[in-house]
Amino acid sequence: MADDSTQIDMRSRRSMDDDVFVYSAHRDHTQYALNDLKDALSRWRLVRTMVRTEFNTRYKGTALGAFWLTATATLTVLGLGVIYAQVFQSDFTTYLPYVGIGLITWGFISGFVNESVSVYVSSVSVFSQIRIPLSIFPMRLTGRLIQTFFYRSLVILGILIFVVPAKPPLQYAVALAGVVIVTWTGFWISILFGIIGARYRDFGQFIGAFMTFAFFLTPVFWDSQRLGPYAYVAEFNPFFHFLNIIRGPLLDLPDVGLSFAVTLVIALITPVAAFAMFAKFRHRLPYWC
Amino acid sequence: MARIELQNVGVEYLVREMRRSSLVSAAKSFATGGDIDMSNRNKVMISALKDVSLTFGDGDRVGLIGHNGAGKTTLLRVLSGILPPMEGSILIQGRLAGLLSIQLGLDQNASGYENIFIRARYMGCSEEEIAERFDDICEFSELGDYLHLPLRTYSSGMRVRLAFSIATAFEPDILILDEWLSAGDATFREKAAERLKNLVAQSGIFFMATHQPGLMKRMCNKGVILEKGRVTFQGDVEEALEIHAGKMPVAKAG
Numbered sequence: 001m002a003d004d005s006t007q008i009d010m011r012s013r014r015s016m017d018d019d020v021f022v023y024s025a026h027r028d029h030t031q032y033a034l035n036d037l038k039d040a041l042s043r044w045r046l047v048r049t050m051v052r053t054e055f056n057t058r059y060k061g062t063a064l065g066a067f068w069l070t071a072t073a074t075l076t077v078l079g080l081g082v083i084y085a086q087v088f089q090s091d092f093t094t095y096l097p098y099v100g101i102g103l104i105t106w107g108f109i110s111g112f113v114n115e116s117v118s119v120y121v122s123s124v125s126v127f128s129q130i131r132i133p134l135s136i137f138p139m140r141l142t143g144r145l146i147q148t149f150f151y152r153s154l155v156i157l158g159i160l161i162f163v164v165p166a167k168p169p170l171q172y173a174v175a176l177a178g179v180v181i182v183t184w185t186g187f188w189i190s191i192l193f194g195i196i197g198a199r200y201r202d203f204g205q206f207i208g209a210f211m212t213f214a215f216f217l218t219p220v221f222w223d224s225q226r227l228g229p230y231a232y233v234a235e236f237n238p239f240f241h242f243l244n245i246i247r248g249p250l251l252d253l254p255d256v257g258l259s260f261a262v263t264l265v266i267a268l269i270t271p272v273a274a275f276a277m278f279a280k281f282r283h284r285l286p287y288w289c
Numbered sequence: 290m291a292r293i294e295l296q297n298v299g300v301e302y303l304v305r306e307m308r309r310s311s312l313v314s315a316a317k318s319f320a321t322g323g324d325i326d327m328s329n330r331n332k333v334m335i336s337a338l339k340d341v342s343l344t345f346g347d348g349d350r351v352g353l354i355g356h357n358g359a360g361k362t363t364l365l366r367v368l369s370g371i372l373p374p375m376e377g378s379i380l381i382q383g384r385l386a387g388l389l390s391i392q393l394g395l396d397q398n399a400s401g402y403e404n405i406f407i408r409a410r411y412m413g414c415s416e417e418e419i420a421e422r423f424d425d426i427c428e429f430s431e432l433g434d435y436l437h438l439p440l441r442t443y444s445s446g447m448r449v450r451l452a453f454s455i456a457t458a459f460e461p462d463i464l465i466l467d468e469w470l471s472a473g474d475a476t477f478r479e480k481a482a483e484r485l486k487n488l489v490a491q492s493g494i495f496f497m498a499t500h501q502p503g504l505m506k507r508m509c510n511k512g513v514i515l516e517k518g519r520v521t522f523q524g525d526v527e528e529a530l531e532i533h534a535g536k537m538p539v540a541k542a543g
Contacts, residue, residue, distance in 0.1 A: 019385070021370050024378035025299075046410040053396040053407065060398045129390035130411055131370040283373035287302065 021131070025283075033279035040133035047136060051143040069151035073104055077155055084221055097159045101247045102220040104156055108149040109242050110211050112186030115141055117197030117204035119190050124289035134282055138190040146183060160250065171249040174256070178245030185242070185267045188274040195277050198288045214239055225254075238266060291383030291462035291493045293345045293368060299376030300338040300363055300518075337363040338374070339518045345494050352505040352526055353498040354533045355515035361498040362467060364515065365389065368496060369465050383462030383493065386412060388453065401436035401443070401451055402427075408455045422458045429484070430454040431477070446474055453481055457488060464488060466497040482508070502530050
């Protein structure tokens with residue numbers, strides 16, 4: 001593969017202490033953006049270190065450490081599961097998995113959207129001090145959100161083992177594919193929104209307000225089947241589809257095929273838009289932040 | 290072989306009024322058809338660097354001289370490849386280490402040992418290299434058993450020692466210093482200056498910005514004077530200091 005050869009090239013150059021950095025203000029910036037992404041990928045160890053540092057700082061001195069994420073998720077899911085099963089007059093054993101998996105998956109999806117807007121604004125102290133590929137910060141965010149989701153999804157695992165009857169293995173694999181699609185799209189969204197959020201500070205506030213609204217508009221804790229004539233509220237809501245590709249296969253919910261189709265299209269469009277933005281404005285980020 | 294070339298580099302900072310940087314006002318002026326005017330109204334441009342062309346090669350130890358706001362830090366950031374200039378082009382050949390920030394990337398809760406790895410990864414060093422240089426870094430920092438303790442227990446001088454030891458351990462071809470070296474104690478400063486001299490002597494380029502003429506004379510052989518973002522002089526360091534001192538009597542005292 002072409003990627004491999006460039007990889008080796010870079011490494012041998014590095015060991016020869018012969019790095020060359022060239023930048024011209026009026027050259028086409030696509031190549032710089034591409035190099036930035038490649039460089040960030042080759043430095044995955046740094047991404048891991050950054051994520052670990054963030055977790056260390058947040059959970060330093062606590063007895064549970066990052067398992068606080070699991071504990072918090074358990075309490076929320078149990079609380080909502082019990083109370084809303086009563087409110088909606090639903091059966092506890094079908095409602096608890098629905099709202100439990102729904103909430104945790106929603107947290108994963110909305111985490112990308114909510115935090116992407118500050119991905120550059122909040123890391124200016126790093127890239128204004130050292131030469132570092134700028135796509136490394138969306139990677140750090142992606143890494144942190146995956147790790148957060150991992151600890152929370154232990155609750156999903158518990159629900160699947162103890163509450164939900166076993167499904168064919170293929171369905172679990174489909175749900176994992178859903179996680180991959182969310183992660184992939186989320187990474188590109190965090191580049192796209194990170195750049196917009198750095199330039200227009202209102203954007204971050206707007207997204208914050210919008211996501212609160214979106215939470216209630218998305219069938220996270222209520223059943224989309226009950227919408228009746230208003231079914232389009234769910235159908236035209238991309239968040240519903242991203243939720244449904246993870247929760248749907250685990251709980252035999254309808255429209256999983258449709259949701260995969262919709263999210264795959266989005267997963268193909270966002271990289272194009274994000275890369276175009278990145279190539280056009282990457283070199284402006286140090287000025288904006 | 291280390292080499293730095295700047296060609297007609299220009300940097301302008303745009304200071305927007307608060308209203309300008311909001312999406313709402315951009316949309317408003319768009320709606321009123323003020324698309325082009327939008328770029329001219331309510332904007333304050335600061336030219337930090339104007340038409341700067343410099344070329345340096347092995348053995349050049351360059352001191353940057355200039356008043357506050359003359360563009361020294363901006364130039365160091367362009368030289369480090371951190372700030373992409375808005376005009377012109379740059380070429381940096383050789384491994385570059387910048388000591389612009391002490392705290393960068395350091396994890397307050399991790400030990401000194403762990404922080405060596407963290408900081409070195411930020412600098413883009415490979416794992417093998419870090420392992421290779423690890424003992425040297427520990428030894429040079431003189432932190433001894435403190436390296437087992439979390440960084441938050443370190444004094445600011447100890448942090449400087451650790452950061453300096455890491456930054457200079459990987460034999461950079463190009464070393465860039467903003468003036469913070471004074472933070473260590475006297476003995477360590479001597480030792481650090483000695484190491485810098487050795488590093489620079491081996492080959493490579495050294496840049497520093499400082500307001501201390503004495504330090505600059507000791508460390509540098511070339512001087513660059515910046516005035517309002519333009520290079521007004523480049524050449525011998527003594528000459529540069531004299532010209533600068535003549536223009537600014539206060540500097541004579543130092």
